[in-house]
Amino acid sequence: MKTDSGVAPGTATLRGKAAAAPQTGRQRLMAAALQLAATTRSLASLGLREVARQAGLNPNTFYRHFKNFDDLGLAVIEELAGELRQGLRERRRRPLGDALRLDAAKDPLELMRRAEGIIQESVALVLEFVTEHQQAYVVGIRELHGTSPVLRGALRKVFDELATDMAEDMLEIVPPQFVDAQAVHGIAAVVIREMAFYSLDYLEQPARRDQIRTEAQRFILMLLWGGMAMRMPQVLAARAR
Amino acid sequence: MKTDSGVAPGTATLRGKAAAAPQTGRQRLMAAALQLAATTRSLASLGLREVARQAGLNPNTFYRHFKNFDDLGLAVIEELAGELRQGLRERRRRPLGDALRLDAAKDPLELMRRAEGIIQESVALVLEFVTEHQQAYVVGIRELHGTSPVLRGALRKVFDELATDMAEDMLEIVPPQFVDAQAVHGIAAVVIREMAFYSLDYLEQPARRDQIRTEAQRFILMLLWGGMAMRMPQVLAARAR
DNA sequence: CGGCAAAGTAGACGAGTGTCTACGACGATG
DNA sequence: CATCGTCGTAGACACTCGTCTACTTTGCCG
The missing domain is CATH 1.10.357.10 (Tetracycline Repressor, domain 2)
Incomplete structure (x- = not known):
């Protein structure tokens, strides 16, 4: 099921990813959102799970850092x-x-x-x-x-x-x-x-x-x-x- | 459940709606999409059912007239x-x-x-x-x-x-x-x-x-x-x- | 070492979605 | 009158979504 986009970061695997991998989850989410917004659709219409998937994180991690999507956008x-x-x-x-x-x-x-x-x-x-x-x-x-x-x-x-x-x-x-x-x-x-x-x-x-x-x-x-x-x-x- | 947006047009009810109601289903869909895009979100990210609901039509009616959302947008x-x-x-x-x-x-x-x-x-x-x-x-x-x-x-x-x-x-x-x-x-x-x-x-x-x-x-x-x-x-x- | 807060995970819920096939209404055209 | 294409409807399918509660991991500070 895990396709190719993001590598699971959680436990122990590699920490330096493809291109200048952001380290904190917050940054990963922001980077993922930016990339998706640039290629797929508008920032505000992005999906919570979509971004998390792209970042290789659990959907719920989003809630730890942002409450809205406007919130993420502002960041x-x-x-x-x-x-x-x-x-x-x-x-x-x-x-x-x-x-x-x-x-x-x-x-x-x-x-x-x-x-x-x-x-x-x-x-x-x-x-x-x-x-x-x-x-x-x-x-x-x-x-x-x-x-x-x-x-x-x-x-x-x-x-x-x-x-x-x-x-x-x-x-x-x-x-x-x-x-x-x-x-x-x-x-x-x-x-x-x-x-x-x-x-x-x-x-x-x-x-x-x-x-x-x-x-x-x-x-x-x-x-x-x-x-x-x-x-x-x-x-x-x-x-x- | 039917809130206020669109009135069911199908069978026999009123045909002249609030403000210059478009008559054909195609036009109703286009008008609904325009209105939604102007107030809610981007045209491409609209929902098929959402538009149909706003137009007061069955979701599947969309397929009769357009195949994509790009198609509708172009029209x-x-x-x-x-x-x-x-x-x-x-x-x-x-x-x-x-x-x-x-x-x-x-x-x-x-x-x-x-x-x-x-x-x-x-x-x-x-x-x-x-x-x-x-x-x-x-x-x-x-x-x-x-x-x-x-x-x-x-x-x-x-x-x-x-x-x-x-x-x-x-x-x-x-x-x-x-x-x-x-x-x-x-x-x-x-x-x-x-x-x-x-x-x-x-x-x-x-x-x-x-x-x-x-x-x-x-x-x-x-x-x-x-x-x-x-x-x-x-x-x-x-x-x- | 012990504890604690932050960060991340797991699973489940109801709701909404795109798409498919099948069916009823209706106006033309022969 | 029969028939056919167009328009609209109905119901169902598998899927994604946002959100909730509960659990595990991680790192930090005394």
């Missing part, structure tokens, strides 16, 4: 959100030194030209990060529009935090004279959402990856242009002198 | 997509007469000022339309990121068609000299996606509706600005003369 989201946020921040910081900081005195066209390069790197980094965390990303974007209000709220908060981070970084690159500081957060939020969307395509259609990558870059650049043009067309115009 | 999507596309086209056409067509000869700033008004109306119309088709919209955006590849593909096609329509209309308003014709489709696609996102908020948070509305307007305007600025910063600059 998974919380764990992954921290990792994702930290990872993105690390990577986003890396390529930008103080040397690259764009001077406010320079004209906007020069600014945009250099921003283009930075965006190129950023998009590459995000997409690279996404490929390393496929399951988390797929499930995240799924549940963002899912049925559980609890998970939706949690994920919305996560995405908002990511947007805040990105806005902060954007304001470091593009001086606030050129864009409405409040609008920057809006831009970042849209970029985050759209990047998540692009990421789905990116993961599912490996053949079109280059195309998707440049598409994403163009989109972000366009948003930045729009933000600047809306704020100060006269600056753009002034450059023509 | 629902197809029906609603037609209605939605047609409805949006009708409404989008209405407020734009030939009188409002923006002259290519005019300078971009004047063009954008008038585009702002048009966008204002368009956003209002879309949101109004959305409130009239809450269920369809919620389910649509849900399944766009859902688990069934079949439904995802179908919905992606629907969204793409909507984007094509919108791009077509945008090119009627904004002459192609000002924006890259290919980029317009991209802009439209993003607008459609983001509008769907805004719509969820719009439906769920009636208190913030005005805020969301203006936010959406700003976003679209910004995208348009970005598209123009990216294409021809020199045009914007030229206006300063």
